[in-house]
Amino acid sequence: MIKINMRSHSICLVPLVFCLLSVGANTTKVNAQTIYPFDVVYDTEVTITPIPSTDVSKAFVSGFNSDAPYGLSSFSSINNYSRIDPNTGNLIFVQDATKFGLQGLPIGRDEFFGSGDDKLFSKSSATAAFDFINRKLVGSGTITITGGAGRFSGATGIFNLSEIESLDVNPTALLRGQAFLSGSFQIPQQIPEPRTAATLFGICVIGISSILRRRYL
Template identity: 80%
Template sequence: MTLRSHSICLVPLIFSLVSVGASPAKAITQTIYPFDVVYNTEVTLTPIPSTNVSKAFVSGFNSDAPYGLTNFLSINNYSRIDPNTGKLVFFQDPAKFGLQGLPSGRDEFFGSGDDKLFGSSSATASFDFINRKLVGSGTITITGGAGRFSDATGIFNFSEIESLEQDPTAPLKGQAFLSGSFQTPQKTPEPRTNATLFGICVIGIGLMLRRPYLEASG
């Protein structure tokens, strides 16, 4: 009778051990990275034949950019003049201009290592003919990354200035000013209790099995 009662009491302990050890809980936290940088940029605008749309390619570089993200690329940006405002509007979805069969654009920040940020952008720009400048602004939405920035999300606001007093057949050179932040998820495992519970269980089983033996020998 004594051994049977001990066996019954042992069942909840074993069940608890299996339940806790089967799927340890995860606590998700966010690591936030401020991002303020100025890239020296080059912008190339290429007209798309038989349309009023141009394709823009933007590259940027800053050897001192934070987190080693020294290079910036923005490719397949589609642009045309908004007749209502007289401003250039930029989108990375060609369908917004009624264009089909063209690749969507993307943004990428990278350096010499494996760390990268990926995103998409939209912008507007206007011609300042008095000061001979092209002045633009917009946002970059971070949608992913690589290396330590895997699954990154965030928003960068930017402004950009290019001088119009340059060779019209060459890329426009200027600067892009970016400000914002991005974050990455960090999964932190809860303290594991498997080893502790297992030790308690082993000790408990030993005591329960030994007690009937001592009672019988006594």
């Protein structure tokens, strides 16, 4: 009669299970991030157009700097909506017109780009004060990076924004000035470790074979 020692087999399975779990854990991809500092000054042009029968205007902003980091020499910000805050006299800029009670208007967006495929996508909000003595419009706000293209796919980050434009007697005239951006964005990366996993698996197999050989010889 042949007797099978179930306890012995159970003991032998323990290192096998432990090794397989270890291999599985080491094949998990490691999350990492590459951080890109972003400090730049763009020459800007701003067009503000009143929306008929409302106290809201639509603003379009474009900027350019041939020496901007990472080849992102241009940016555009479209479908911004502005209204004067009656409590402060400042302009408030948002990219969702429903915040001003207007329905059916497109949501605004920003884009940083250059001559290649690399891009950053973002949303923004800002306020601007009238400096009538120096005939300037002085603004500040936040740009939130929501994605990208090319090597910046999946980008996230925050830029602080300050902006100065010269005022014109004509409120709908093109405003020229500069936008100062500072902050950073990051790109997620996944780093696989296949060689480490294969090495651990090989060690497991050799070790388990040795255990089984000693038990059954």
